[in-house]
Amino acid sequence: MSQTLNPSPRALREAFYALSAAQEIPDARLLDDLVRQHPQYGAELTEFAIALAVDALRGDRAVEAAEAAIDPTIVSPAVSRAMSHFQNRLHAVTTSGLKSVSEPATVPDAPNPFSALSRGEFRGLATRLNTNAVFVGKLRDRQIDPDTIPPGFRARVADELKAPLDVVVAHFAGRQPMPTGQFFKADGKPTTGAQQSFDEAVKNSGLTPEQQAYLLGL
């Protein structure tokens, strides 16, 4: 949903829409029903229902007046920026879709949001992601097939790195870096290693069974 803020999980968003659409002000019965369906989101749904109720107190009069005052022939700077965002994202999605038909999508010069991390920050990131340094190293070095990384995990990485989701997604989709400062003695041209799937990376990075279970459950 959001490019600038990490989206809520799909099930939660669906429940939010249901809460908002069912009644102007949700009641205990409606909230209880939704929490029974999504017990893992009890706190979020409660918080959202309270926000909905308070929001309903505003009434629609001021919003309707503001909407009525719009001049449809004038496009504001905010709308222009949103349209620009729309066109850019549409182009990115369309072209990445076309590329995936013929070749793996790569963004050669995508910035690496991991590169600025100090050693301590790198380890801290691994801890917050409930992984280890080996696994985060694979993320950093694009050793994991981007198509197999769960969207929620990508969003989590962006959140923890405090980087826009676009940048993190572009990084994962980028070309694997060739090790520099090394000499190769081989008959063929050196190539980067094959990418692992997310599941493979989880299983062979020395993660604890609990960490593996958590990551594979995403």
Next chain:
Amino acid sequence: MTAVLPILLGRCEANLGVTVADGAIPDAANLRQAILDDLTELFVMDGSGDFPDELDFYECKFNKAFRALRIDAIRRAERRSKRSIEVAEMPELEVKSMPDAFEDAFARVSDAFKVLPTQEWDADREPILQAIEALPPDERDAVVLVHALGYKEESDDPEEETAATRCNCTGRTIRNRLTRAAAKLSRFKEDL
């Protein structure tokens, strides 16, 4: 699409100018832009991504779906910035001898949530909205859960959901929060 979308976005921008107003929410201008961008993202990802039919909610009930998008974005922004909406400091009050005033304050709050907005009611509702928004989050949650959503404060039945179970605290804590909130709400009424 590109011809119609700016008109829709213009309408949403006007909505956000009221509902995500400058001064009421930290960094409101950027948040409004983020919400508009979020909306365009739904059009980009329609039919794909992790929620391919998300736009269907907007097709059926646009205003309510957009309300959900907006409130979710505000919640996440607040959580992200680890800040809550800045509220006016309300003076601490002596809470012993005002039970009638407390009941009156809560009756007005309950009425505000029950009565459908009308022109006459608008004038009365605005200060109540301000008073509720000025409460600390834990007190506001208790007031809204009990007096708007209709939860009991607590129950002897362990299976029954109550304001206490929703807030993951005891019934006594809910009552304390309500008492503190009532003192502020009744004082707010006096100031009108």
